[in-house]
Amino acid sequence: MPTQSLQIPTADGQADAFAAFPADGGPHPGVLMYPDGFGIRPVLREMAAELAEHGYYVLVPNTFYRHGPAPVLELPEHIGEEARPAIFARLMPMIEAHTTERILRDAEAYVEFLTARPEVGPGPVATTGYCIGGLLATHTAAAHPDRVAALAAFHAPVAAAGPDRLHRITARAHFGHAATDLTPEALGELNRTLDAAGLEYTSEIYPGTVHGFTMADTDAFDPAALKRHWESLLALLDRAL
Structure with a gap:
């Protein structure tokens, strides 16, 4: 599967990124994939390549490019519980500095860059993301209806986008929540907000999962839930794109 390193011009500099895409050159539907908080690393490259195998041009930006090129954080091959405190001590200030204003400026640049790629066909694109990346994907869909x-977010704090932004989304959506992230009561509240926004969506808790269940390089990884994630994501993209 071909991949390419890229630089995306933004209002605040250059965001490094990579793309995975089918070997035939396209054009193909475009997908903007936001990483989780740990950022671009081998598991994200593998996931982008797997999605590209299904006929999509997948662009993955380094969302924390203001702090340096990827990998912004030095990470172990496997992110176990013993490594997390030191990693989060460095990660949380970057997340806190990534304000809604920055998110929206970057989203404008990423969508513009993706839709201008010669390998990407005309028409709308999709956005997907993991953890904080799912929140960024949600903001992106709201800002560019x-x-x-298509919008997909997995083990992501979707409700943090707020009702006003959720009401701006016109994309078809799928939200896959970790069982440790959302109670059934909180899921009901979120889904009522999505209903009021008029979204065409699915929003469900993946049973028995913990936050980060899609990421094969963490203790949270759940192979069955990852498979379910692929089934939901691919079905959504097939319908919407």
């Missing part, structure tokens, strides 16, 4: 036709 005319250009984003």
Whole structure:
């Protein structure tokens, strides 16, 4: 599966990124994939390549490019519980500095860059993300309802986007929540907000999962839940794009 390192011009500099895409050159539907908080690393490259195998041009930006090129954080091959405190001590200030204003400026640059790629066909694109990346994907879909036709977010704090932004989304959506992230009561509240926004969506708790269940390099990884994630994501993209 071909991949390419890229630089995305933004209002605040250059965001390094990579793309995975089918070997035939395209054009193919475009997907903007936001990493989780740990950022671009081998597992994200593998996931982007797997999605590209299904006929998509997948762009993965380094969302914390203001702090340096990826990998912004030095990570172990496996992110176990013993490593997390030191990693989060460095990660949380970057997350806190990534304000909504920055998110929206970057989203504008990423969508513009993706839709201008010669390998990407005309028409709307999709956005997906993991953990904080799912929140960024949600903000992106809300900010660009005319250009984003599909939105997927996994083990992500979707409700943090707020009702006003959720009401701006016109994309078809799938939200896959970790069982440790959302109670059934909180899921009901979120889904009522999505209903009021008029979204065409699925929003469900993946049973028995913990936060980060899609990430094969963490203790949270759940192979069955990852498989379910792929089934849900691919079905959504097939319908919307």
